[in-house]
Amino acid sequence: MSEIGVDQWVEQSGDRQEQYSGRTAPIRRLFDSLRPGWRLVIFLLLAAAYPLVVSQSGVRIGITVLLLAMLALGLNIVVGWAGLLDLGYVAFYGFGAYFYAIVTSNQLPAHWPTWIAIPVIVATTALLGALLSLPSRRLVGDYLAIMTLFFAQIFGEVVRNFERLPGVSEDLDLTGGPNGITGVEPWKLFGYEFGTFNRNFYLLLVLLGLLIVALHNINDSRTGRAWRALREDTLAAEHMTTPVNRLKMLAFAVGAAIAGLAGTIFASVQVGVFPNNFVLLFLITIYAAVILGGLGSIPGVVLGAIVIAYTPEMLRDPSTAGVLFYVGLVALTVAMLKKWRLVATALAGLVILGYAVRWAALAIWGDSILGTANDTLISRVLDGWLLVLGQSQEVVTSYAFVLAIVGALGVIAAQNWWRVVWLIPTLYLAILVWENKLALQPSVTRQLLFGGILMVMMAVRPQGLLGIRQVEIT
């Protein structure tokens, strides 16, 4: 019990803050001891060196990463700082991209120069964001989320189906419908054309650097603090005379403007825009980046974007994907079981189970069920351990996939030794499905992964990798 006059909650506030502990403590301590400016300089130097050491396709991936980082930073303003759940964010990105594509390609005879196009587009997108913030005066939480989601859907429908506005522009094709727009001109500034991947990479890097500096300052400013007050308790903030509606509008507008800017660069790099670039899948990708990194934290969001944009690229190459998968599997096993004794038992059991299943399968059905084994990590380490299936592959892996999910749920629900018992067959099934199916379909695997990341992250560490744990006051 606390003394009279000392509030217990205030007194214990130190305990609630996260201390450095666990295996990653030294890294986190080092990171926190650096001043934000130095962090940014180190990041920019490392990023600037990146195109020098990788191939052109590597630079292309780098552009994807930087674009995602930029978008994630913009979304972070709306969701992380102001606490407004905006599921229509991808529409602003699409709007910027389409606007840029329309005014610089052959859709219109206009061909605006970049220095006119960019300010106009950014301002228009900001205006659109401000417009979309109007419903947030009345709607909160889930209602606002679903409303913005409808906005994104309507954007997609319009872009796909109304390339010719009925009655307005019967013979003027604006959006190109499902085929999108091609032949978009790259950015041109001061007679300098951003036509190559390298130039676009550095352009993005410079913009990202400026954006980070600006956001860092905004975060510490009156507006930034007011946004956080809004997020924590809108009602209380309003009573403290915070102009709630204006701040919501500002958050939406700034977030939208950043998305619009990113959209123009995207259109310029891709030399075209297509309706499928701006679907819900991409929105979830941005959300995954923001949430994985840590809602509200600038370095966190950038880190999240790097991880989220890079992972699918690694999945694309089967051998690295394999390494990633097995490392992840072992890490998960360790995290689930914690004690080395249990981990060792699980791994030994896994090896035995593999040989036993293979022996049993061959004894019952004979050699005919076997397919040709690929040269994968597991076949090199444990030759003849895995059942590589032939024709019946589709059916068996489907069942194995469902069973693996059931098994994973069992692992979560079970404790101690029961957990080991659940884990062994689950691991086996997971490897079976991976080698026979998942590794061959990277795009589906990516979707599964994102969905899984969002769920696991929310359950385990809702504040993300670098986020600050929020204290709920009830």
Place this chain on the structure above:
Amino acid sequence: MEFFLQQTINGLTLGSVYALLALGYSMVYGVLKLLNFAHGEIYMFGAFAGYGVLTVLGGPSALVVPVWLVITLMFVASMAVSSAIGVALERFAYRPLRNSSRIAPLISAVGASFFLQAAALLLFTANSKSYDAPTLIPIDTGLTLGPINVWLVRILVIVTAAVLMVLLTMWVARAKTGKAVRAVSFDREAAAMMGIDVDRVIVVTFLIGSALAGVGGVMVGLVFGRVFHLMGFVAGLKAFTAAVVGGIGSIPGAMLGGLLIGFAEAYTTGYISSTFQNLIVFGLLIGFLLMRPTGILGRPELVKV
């Protein structure tokens, strides 16, 4: 007149399905204040479960058992699969987050929706499957209603949905657990203090809501034929629209909203253009949310400070 009648029947069929889906949204929202984004995917898995039963029993053209038995089994299987997924989601994705901030379960639900969609893509591939119901029940069987003929499958869908809704209404009004559901959605803490097992009530809510979604999935498969991994998303959005228009948390509201959205969609498709169909439904919701955020039958929630 004939065309109008045809569209009305279409609207009624669609509306029944949306109403069943909207009930799930509304009930879950009532007890947990959670927007279950994955509800559309639960419905999609229900549709696939029905397709699975149909395929196992020989496919639409070479059935090994009578038609009525197949359809019953399809409904049963879809209810089982959907409610299993619903309950698993509740237990593993939503329960650990019950005391965290409002945003966490919503994001988890988006993740679940995504995960389930990818799982369906993996299990059933991207090709859409067809129930081929006209082979099961010939299209000219059914009721003659003036100038038009109403297909037996449509009658089956409308009657089943109506029966289920009546049963649900009675259950919520009379049964002990039904009353407990109402109590929990009114005030979870107070209900817990009165000795109601809140966890159990929430599980039951998910079970029933998901089972209804599964039934809806099979119905859509029967009437419209196509079953595919993305079918849950737009249907889920529309059902949510229905739930909101009716007043989220209110069971008669969900039914009313579902029918309303069904009619709106059918008449738009019939009289204006099918390209506008989604735009009009979404526009309706936006307009509705702005004018009356609590829906037709919803009550405004008072915020206590």
